[in-house]
Amino acid sequence: xxxxxxVRNLHTEFKQSKGILKAVNGxxxxxxxxxxxxxxxxxxxxxxxxxYSGVQLIASPPGKITEGEILFEGKNLLSYGQNxxxxxxxxxxKIGIVFQEPMSTLNPVMTIGNQLTESVMxxxxxxxxxxxxxxxxxxxxxxxxDPESRLKAYPHQFSGGMRQRIVIAMALSCNPKLLIADEAxxxxxxxxxxxxLDLMQDIVKExxxxxxxxxxxxxxxxxxxxxxxxxxxxxxxxxxxxxxxxKNPRHPYTMGLMNAVPGLNDPKERKLIPxxxxxxxxxxxxxxxxxxxxxxxxxxxxxxxxTPGLVKVPGEDGHFAACHRTITRDTKVEKHFDTMERSxxxxxYSKLTDADKILDxxxxxVYFPVYKGLIRKKVAxxxxxxxxxFEVYKGETFGLVxxxxxxxSTVARxxxxxxxxxxxxxxxxxxxxxxxxxxxxxxxxxxxxMIFQDPYGSLDPRQRAGDIVMxxxxxxxxxxxxxxxxxxxxxxxxxxxxxxAYRERVPHEFSGGQRQRLVIARAISTNPSFIVCDEAIxxxxxxxxxxxxxxxxxxxQKLGLTYLFIAHDLSVxxxxxxxxxxxxxxxxxxxxxxNSLYSNPLHPYTKSLLEAVPVPDPVLEKTRERQIVxxxxxxxxxxxxxxxxxxxxxxxxxxxxTEMPVLxxxxxxxxxxCHMI
Amino acid sequence: MKKExxxxxxxxxxxxxxLDAFFATVPVRVGFSIIAVMVFCAVLAPVVAxxxxxxxxxxxxxxxxxxxxxFGTDPLxxxxxxxxxxxxxxxxxxxxxxxxxxxxxxxxxxLLAGNMGKWVDAVIMRxxxxxxxxxxxxxxxxxxxxxxxxxxxxxxxxxIVMMPGYARMTRGQVLTVKQLDYVTAGKIGGATQIKNALKxxxxxxxxxxxxxxxxxxxxxxxTEAGLSYLGMGINPPTASWGAMVSDGYRYLSDYPHVAIIxxxxxxxxxxxxxxxxxxxxxxxxxxxRGTR
Numbered sequence: 001x002x003x004x005x006x007v008r009n010l011h012t013e014f015k016q017s018k019g020i021l022k023a024v025n026g027x028x029x030x031x032x033x034x035x036x037x038x039x040x041x042x043x044x045x046x047x048x049x050x051x052y053s054g055v056q057l058i059a060s061p062p063g064k065i066t067e068g069e070i071l072f073e074g075k076n077l078l079s080y081g082q083n084x085x086x087x088x089x090x091x092x093x094k095i096g097i098v099f100q101e102p103m104s105t106l107n108p109v110m111t112i113g114n115q116l117t118e119s120v121m122x123x124x125x126x127x128x129x130x131x132x133x134x135x136x137x138x139x140x141x142x143x144x145x146d147p148e149s150r151l152k153a154y155p156h157q158f159s160g161g162m163r164q165r166i167v168i169a170m171a172l173s174c175n176p177k178l179l180i181a182d183e184a185x186x187x188x189x190x191x192x193x194x195x196x197l198d199l200m201q202d203i204v205k206e207x208x209x210x211x212x213x214x215x216x217x218x219x220x221x222x223x224x225x226x227x228x229x230x231x232x233x234x235x236x237x238x239x240x241x242x243x244x245x246x247k248n249p250r251h252p253y254t255m256g257l258m259n260a261v262p263g264l265n266d267p268k269e270r271k272l273i274p275x276x277x278x279x280x281x282x283x284x285x286x287x288x289x290x291x292x293x294x295x296x297x298x299x300x301x302x303x304x305x306x307t308p309g310l311v312k313v314p315g316e317d318g319h320f321a322a323c324h325r326t327i328t329r330d331t332k333v334e335k336h337f338d339t340m341e342r343s344x345x346x347x348x349y350s351k352l353t354d355a356d357k358i359l360d361x362x363x364x365x366v367y368f369p370v371y372k373g374l375i376r377k378k379v380a381x382x383x384x385x386x387x388x389x390f391e392v393y394k395g396e397t398f399g400l401v402x403x404x405x406x407x408x409s410t411v412a413r414x415x416x417x418x419x420x421x422x423x424x425x426x427x428x429x430x431x432x433x434x435x436x437x438x439x440x441x442x443x444x445x446x447x448x449x450m451i452f453q454d455p456y457g458s459l460d461p462r463q464r465a466g467d468i469v470m471x472x473x474x475x476x477x478x479x480x481x482x483x484x485x486x487x488x489x490x491x492x493x494x495x496x497x498x499x500x501a502y503r504e505r506v507p508h509e510f511s512g513g514q515r516q517r518l519v520i521a522r523a524i525s526t527n528p529s530f531i532v533c534d535e536a537i538x539x540x541x542x543x544x545x546x547x548x549x550x551x552x553x554x555x556x557q558k559l560g561l562t563y564l565f566i567a568h569d570l571s572v573x574x575x576x577x578x579x580x581x582x583x584x585x586x587x588x589x590x591x592x593x594x595n596s597l598y599s600n601p602l603h604p605y606t607k608s609l610l611e612a613v614p615v616p617d618p619v620l621e622k623t624r625e626r627q628i629v630x631x632x633x634x635x636x637x638x639x640x641x642x643x644x645x646x647x648x649x650x651x652x653x654x655x656x657x658t659e660m661p662v663l664x665x666x667x668x669x670x671x672x673x674c675h676m677i
Numbered sequence: 678m679k680k681e682x683x684x685x686x687x688x689x690x691x692x693x694x695x696l697d698a699f700f701a702t703v704p705v706r707v708g709f710s711i712i713a714v715m716v717f718c719a720v721l722a723p724v725v726a727x728x729x730x731x732x733x734x735x736x737x738x739x740x741x742x743x744x745x746x747x748f749g750t751d752p753l754x755x756x757x758x759x760x761x762x763x764x765x766x767x768x769x770x771x772x773x774x775x776x777x778x779x780x781x782x783x784x785x786x787x788l789l790a791g792n793m794g795k796w797v798d799a800v801i802m803r804x805x806x807x808x809x810x811x812x813x814x815x816x817x818x819x820x821x822x823x824x825x826x827x828x829x830x831x832x833x834x835x836x837i838v839m840m841p842g843y844a845r846m847t848r849g850q851v852l853t854v855k856q857l858d859y860v861t862a863g864k865i866g867g868a869t870q871i872k873n874a875l876k877x878x879x880x881x882x883x884x885x886x887x888x889x890x891x892x893x894x895x896x897x898x899x900t901e902a903g904l905s906y907l908g909m910g911i912n913p914p915t916a917s918w919g920a921m922v923s924d925g926y927r928y929l930s931d932y933p934h935v936a937i938i939x940x941x942x943x944x945x946x947x948x949x950x951x952x953x954x955x956x957x958x959x960x961x962x963x964x965x966r967g968t969r
Contacts, residue, residue, distance in 0.1 A: 416865060418861060418864065418865075438869075438870070442867060442869075445864075445865060445866075445867050446867065448865070449865060449866075450861075450862070450865050452858045452861075452862065453858075454858060457857055457858040457859065458858035458859050458861075458862050459859055459862075460859040460863075460876075460877050460880075460881070461881070461962070461963055461964055462880050462881065462961075462962070462963060463877075471863070471866050471868070472865075472866035472867055475866055475867030475868050475869075475872070476866075476867045504690065504691075506963035507963075508963055508964045509963075519862075522862070522866065526866075526867075
């Protein structure tokens, strides 16, 4: 049977000063109409380059497709020139692409109506009027309310989720046969992500379009894809149907990916198993298994053999793996890179007193004034945080979850006194630090620290690694001599798993994971007791995520640290936290220990968040009932008068819309702010 | 390549890394050599120059290039090569010193404005705006009439005129860099506002200023010529490249070399400083180091 697109033995190279980087090394795959196929792998695995090679969107030079065939509807796309008429007809016409960042995909100075009609007029040879009709039709298709009037709006007037819908509408504008979604939902919140993915799935089914889903998120794959290609270092290492891959993974890398991510249904004792080491340098690659250096199953024999090709897994139809050995989940591991166990003991919060509190936040309010007009009159307040109270006990991990814009980062920054509080009190170690000025605040700063989201942005690019870690010690003058500080830097490097020989390096010479380790080393250098982790692992690849989570847990045990752990990834928060608070639009809507929150969520918002999270298990996903909450988080400028969630809540009554619910305590300290409970 | 057996101290290692990165490309080596030769000749002008800069020889005026006069002579029969060598003293020092004055004051003001905000920002930036609204030559003439003639004053005057550009550029950079996580991290790590500004913000605001400075260098040399032409600058017969260009243009149709040769030196200097400025920016930025 002829496939819609069939790629055979594709090779893409990039010429670099140090040699030739083979980013795609003999990749073959196919797609049939109506299929959703996922390409999974970490950054640098070549999954995006493979897709862009297919439509010749590789910058050339330095990139070059050196070998292979790309048969799209029977024609070899590589026989067309990069900018040829034929290829342009295919690209944008028959193949639509949805990129990761909706804000940079859309032109900010053009109305979305013009952007939509542009390609329609070009590819479908429509006149202006027809094109406008088509644009309205497309916006309806991606479920944008009131499409006629929205055509005149500019991209910045839409929310992130809406923008991504528009990008999808653009990709669909010429009825493509193939849709490539490159990390299309990675930048979005969980509920929006679920909405968008469901939408894309519906569209694909309706129009019999094939879709390639490029992602690093295994859970999404489990829910939406029919087949999976796992990529590593520019090669496909495993291929099969989603059920088979998840039930019976055959490549050590696939297994590694699965072991590295926490799931919503895991036992709390499960330790995440990161993939050890780094991707081998692909410049001037050798003919051998590239995963060998990180593989826990590798034997001496693997080193002597050439690159393994994809081999059919016996007894399973359409399941291929590229491994010299026959590995299953039960195969004995050759070498352990790490300990496998983790212990978890729940503490009894009823016995704790005020003296055990490290942080006590009482009715915290943070408002940002909005000025307008010539004389800059204050017209309103953005209530970023509106009456949040919680306490954090020594040695625990307090999780704070919520979608973007819910105020969780503002809480963190205010607790660290990087923002001023408009109202309420922040009590740190028994002292009220709410109104302290910079000078009075400094002695407290020694005891509190922060780990940031972006390991690239949180390190001064001009500072040496050793200086970065030493700086807080010098600033706070913790009473160590230069020699002692030097020694301590070395110790800290070892503690976070960095080679002290790297002290003279600058941040850009480290990988993402190493940088985050450096950030952690800096954060613990003055022996603080309290650390805020603001999305500390969200920018990292899954295997590195696992390494950093394990490191944070290890340090907590060794040094008795307390974490305020902020994240939007509910599975990770569940894995790491003792107690969890859920925030929505500046308020806390639910608060409980991790077990009761995840097994018995009370607030409709918590429920919908949990339902939106896909689980990395296709069988479970098929049977799971879920109701994706519709709509989006309202702007804090237009907060609903009653319960903030009432505009999206399926159970909302008249009371909810007019009266604000208060946080009430139920059994076992489980607090919830809802009229219906 | 010879194998390095020496173990370098960290500081020496950094110096070596920096020099390797700086001299990585051929244009930089050429540009740097040009600057070095020019500075060498300017300093040792009396030894290097074949004639005195003001030695007139009216029987040999407007000569073409020859062995006796490699670049020919000007309308008063002065040797152009000698005048260019002596002129380098005035031109290079005007270019460098006025750029340094403009850069140091401008960057300081921009750093203050960006970091302090509020009324400090408003006052500094409104003054800069006011200065920018006046045409360069007119402002320079005005300042020159207050300060008086002379090489030192002309440097100061050009420096002040070019200062607002640096202040604006730096302030904009500060506002961006201030928001970055590593500045927040500095604050959490106990750095005072001043320390944060000097250690984390300032170094990360320098790069665009370096580019601006290399561009301004040429402008400064030519502005000096303009001012000299208007009678504000260096008194004739003291040689400066700018003055030589503006004196020579009258003979452009018949004796083009009189204006073109000093012009070529201005272009060469500007190019050399441009290349070196770019290389300096790349070599001081760890992210760009070794990308070329």
